[in-house]
Amino acid sequence: MQNILITGCSTGIGLQTAKTLKKNGIKVYASARKEEDVQMLKELGFNTFLLDVTKPEHISEALEQIIKNDAKIDAVFNNAGFGQPGALEDIKTDVLREQFETNVFGLHELTRQVLPIMRKQGYGKIIQHSSVLGIISLRFRGAYNASKYAIEGLADTLRLELANTKISISTINTGPVTSKFRDNAVKKFQQNVDQENSAYKKEYDTQLNARLESDKDNTPFNLPATSVADVIQNIMNTDNPKPRYYVTKATYILGFFKRILSTSLLDKILQKI
Known part of the structure; x- marks a missing residue:
């Protein structure tokens, strides 16, 4: 039986x-960073860990337990992450650093720790969760954009460095998918951005807050979370995973625009999104 460690399994x-993977016969180690979410995962029948990716000791303990149980780790899905909305000039450096601690440095730490295990066993699959915003940038998503662009650089380099091994690196570029991502983004926006004294106050009031706080998801090409789960299932089922997987039509369209349009023309399109 194959196994996989997934980070950020509290929702979405x-x-x-x-x-999905558990239903299809894969042994899933589902982790979360809060005790109540770990308990929820236990009640759903998962092998689970308290795993905050910003804490290297949590990662070490989880990997050690998996090896103790199964003597192998077939795959890791670096899924944990969050979005920090706000114009870049409103994002303090400490807030940007917090964004990177989870989305980039936590991902890198888990990757770094699992690689010696996969080298020793001679194979493995590492799946890095990027975004359409790792391909193109949008206003008021600068911190998140930057973190996803960083993941792209890490993943692209790792593929080159691991080319002579049987360890695969796959990047998932997810577009709009239904999840609790926006709920968490609202909290981060309210907590870390001084909206009242921002040069973008009017746009925050008339656009960003309304979109973040809306109960309806009218984003074009939005798909359910199963769209990503199915891709991960496909990766687990193949001996030769692709280096990159696009999820949602938005990713395909914007990825295509990034390749063929001039920077100036692409900017004009992105300013309207």
Whole structure:
């Protein structure tokens, strides 16, 4: 039986992926950073860990336990992450650093720790969760954009460095997918951005807050979390995973625009999104 460690399984894509893989006969180690979410995962029948990716000791303990249980780790899905909305000039450096601690440095730490295990066993699959915003940038998503662009650089380099091994690196570029991502983004926006004294106050009031706080998801090409889960299932089922997987039509369209349009023309399109 194959096994996989998934980070960020409290809700959304992580939870749905864990459920899908478990249903299809894969042993899932589903992790979360809060005790109540770990308990929820236990009640759903998962092998689970308290795993905050910003804490290297949590990662070490999880990997050690998996090896103790199964003597191998077939795959890791670096899914944990969050979005920090706000114009870049409103994002303090400490806030940007917090964004990177989870989305980039936590991902890198888990990758770095699992690689010696996979080298020793002679194979493995590492799946890095990027975004359409790792391909193109949008206003008021600068911190998140930057973190996803960083993941792209790490993943692209790792593929080159691991080319002579049987360890694969796959990048998932997810577009708009239904999850609790926006709920968490609202909290981060309210907590870390001084909206009242911002040069973008009017746009925050009339656009960003309304979009973040809306109960409806009218984003074009939006798909359910199962769309990502199915891709992870496909990766687990193949001996030769692709280096990159696009999820949602938005990713395909914007990725295509990035390749063929001039920077100036692409900017004009992105300013309207």
